[in-house]
Structure formats: C-alpha cells, structure tokens
Amino acid sequence: MNPTPSPIANAYTVPAGTSIGHIHLQVTDLKRALTFYRDLLGFEVMLDMGTAAFLSADGYHHHIGLNTWHSQGGQPAPREGVAGLYHAAILYQERAGLAAVTKRLLAAGYPLSGASDHGVSEAIYLDDPDGNGLELYWDRPRAEWPTSSDGKLTMYTHPLDLPGLLSLAE
Structure with missing residues (x-):
C-alpha cells in the first residue's frame, strides 16, 4: 500500500488549459x-x-x-463495496448536441439513469452496456454560472428540463 502524501498548501497548481484527454x-x-x-x-x-x-x-x-x-466474456465490475471509476463525462460544445444525442438514446429505448441541471451544466446519466457510468453534458457559459453574493460558485442539482432540452433536437 502506498503512503498518502502529506498535503502541501499552494505548492503546485495544474497549469491553465490542462484537460483530461x-x-x-x-x-x-x-x-x-x-x-x-x-x-x-x-x-x-x-x-x-x-x-x-x-x-x-x-x-x-x-x-x-x-x-x-x-x-x-467477463462480468461488469461490481458497483458496491469496491473502488473504481464512478463515471466518465463526455462534454458537448453546445446544448443542441446534448439534445440530439439524448433524442437518439430515447428513440432507441436506451435507459437513462438520471437527468440533472447543475446550474453550471445540464447532464444526462446512463450506463454503457458493460455498466460503465457515463455523463453526457454541456457547460453553460461561465458568465451564467450561479454564484453567491461573495462570488463563490454555487452548483446545485435540480431536475433537468428534458422537454426544453429535446426541443432543440433536429
């Protein structure tokens, strides 16, 4: 077992523009x-x-x-009692892109496990055929992100307006 490194406050910050590939x-x-x-x-x-x-x-x-x-030919990883990836997230550049894929999934009868408005983003949740969790989402422009009176981000989880999202699908 690897030892847990001690926290060093403000010693390093990930460079701007870094992303998950x-x-x-x-x-x-x-x-x-x-x-x-x-x-x-x-x-x-x-x-x-x-x-x-x-x-x-x-x-x-x-x-x-x-x-x-x-x-x-194996089995999906168990969801309970083990560590592992909770879900992977796929970012759509526009709300209409999220709407289009959501419409495809629903038309195919593919089960969604959730749909949420987080203030900063709108997301749908589902599992792939092997039980790997996926979040399909788009980010609102930063200027629209909810903040408190002192400017701190105030994300939340509300039900997604699915009919409103789907109205954008061609």
Missing part, C-alpha cells in the same frame, strides 16, 4: 460496445484491432479506447 475502458464484448459508442452515441472508429478499438468525436486519434484484453 481520453478514457480507456475494459469491455466484455467489443462488438456490443462498438454498437453503443459508434452507432448510438455517434463516435467515429479510428482504429479497430479486433480486441481493441479507438474512437473519436472529431478525427482526433482517440477520445475513447475500448478493449477486451483481460475482460472478454
């Missing part, structure tokens, strides 16, 4: 995972190696990696 998931059935990520969510397959595939939103080398190297 991609997720790589173990899946139990690559064809089924591709049907979900490619055919339903709309990601483009950049490389399919048979036991792994790499998908992109815009021609980037990959935003999502999928593999069956140690998981082919």
Whole structure:
C-alpha cells in the first residue's frame, strides 16, 4: 500500500488549459460496445484491432479506447463495496448536441439513469452496456454560472428540463 502524501498548501497548481484527454475502458464484448459508442452515441472508429478499438468525436486519434484484453466474456465490475471509476463525462460544445444525442438514446429505448441541471451544466446519466457510468453534458457559459453574493460558485442539482432540452433536437 502506498503512503498518502502529506498535503502541501499552494505548492503546485495544474497549469491553465490542462484537460483530461481520453478514457480507456475494459469491455466484455467489443462488438456490443462498438454498437453503443459508434452507432448510438455517434463516435467515429479510428482504429479497430479486433480486441481493441479507438474512437473519436472529431478525427482526433482517440477520445475513447475500448478493449477486451483481460475482460472478454467477463462480468461488469461490481458497483458496491469496491473502488473504481464512478463515471466518465463526455462534454458537448453546445446544448443542441446534448439534445440530439439524448433524442437518439430515447428513440432507441436506451435507459437513462438520471437527468440533472447543475446550474453550471445540464447532464444526462446512463450506463454503457458493460455498466460503465457515463455523463453526457454541456457547460453553460461561465458568465451564467450561479454564484453567491461573495462570488463563490454555487452548483446545485435540480431536475433537468428534458422537454426544453429535446426541443432543440433536429
């Protein structure tokens, strides 16, 4: 077991512009995972190696990696009593993009596990076919983020206006 490092206040801050680049998931059935990520969510397959595939939103080398190297035919990870990834988040640049994918999911009868307005963003929640949690969301412009009288961010969780969101879907 690794020791927990002691906190050093203000010693280092992640540089501005840093972002999280991609997720790589173990899946139990690559064809089924591709049907979900490619055919339903709309990601483009950049490389399919048979036991792994790499998908992109815009021609980037990959935003999502999928593999069956140690998981082919296995079981999804348990949700209770274990540490692990709670969910991965996919950011849509515009509300209309979130609306379009939400409409696709609902039209396909794909189950959503939640839909929330967080003040800073609107999000839908679902699990992929292997039980990996996903958040699909768009961020409101920073000028619209809720803040307290002293300027501190005041995020919240309210029900999402799903009809209002879906009204943007073409």
